[in-house]
Amino acid sequence: MGFDPATLKYDAAGLMPCVAQEAATGEVLMVAWMNAASVAATLATGKVTYWSRSRGAFWVKGETSGHHQRLVEMRVDCDRDCLLVLVEQEGPACHTGRKSCFYTAVRGGEEVEILEVSHGGTSGEA
């Protein structure tokens, strides 16, 4: 059936979490939020477009940093309340300059940084 972003189940703020996974490697890069309009924009443009909760505005990933995410495929979960986007990521996904936002592991009860900074970080959202 045709896909309509309005049929997804958003939270009280009209948002749902979206996991970005690098298509080529399977690495989970980040989790951010989308509303129905950003889902539609992502599909229409091929540029992954989140909703920034802190800025209250659309957030075309890479718009300010140049670290774009090109959509390879969008997937919807069984409850229709979460998204997975497979992407081609240009540069680091994390605003700290690391490839993934998940660079802190819990090992033996301690926090351990497992990814190096590959690019200069950005001061705001990437």
Place this chain on the structure above:
Amino acid sequence: MGFDPATLKYDAAGLMPCVAQEAATGEVLMVAWMNAASVAATLATGKVTYWSRSRGAFWVKGETSGHHQRLVEMRVDCDRDCLLVLVEQEGPACHTGRKSCFYTAVRGGEEVEILEVSHGGTSGEA
């Protein structure tokens, strides 16, 4: 530094999203929610333990279905408001009997089921 689940940034309901990824394959299996107590329980027991928003109760993954998730590693994102758990998944992660909850892809504007049911589904949470 020592990891304390209380230092993470939960939402107004005391929850944060957690992405479960199969450690061996990189496949994203599901997204569910954890509170501080379920983060602590997951680390203490090695059994991935979510908080069920619908039941308002701890949800030890596989407790009723037998489809356990064994924790391989927990990771925290840069904003400390999202978790990634690398897991060993026994049987399907999805309550529909599919390996992953993300079995619906959006291709050419249509919804397409891309994963087959490998096990009988469960009526409730898996």
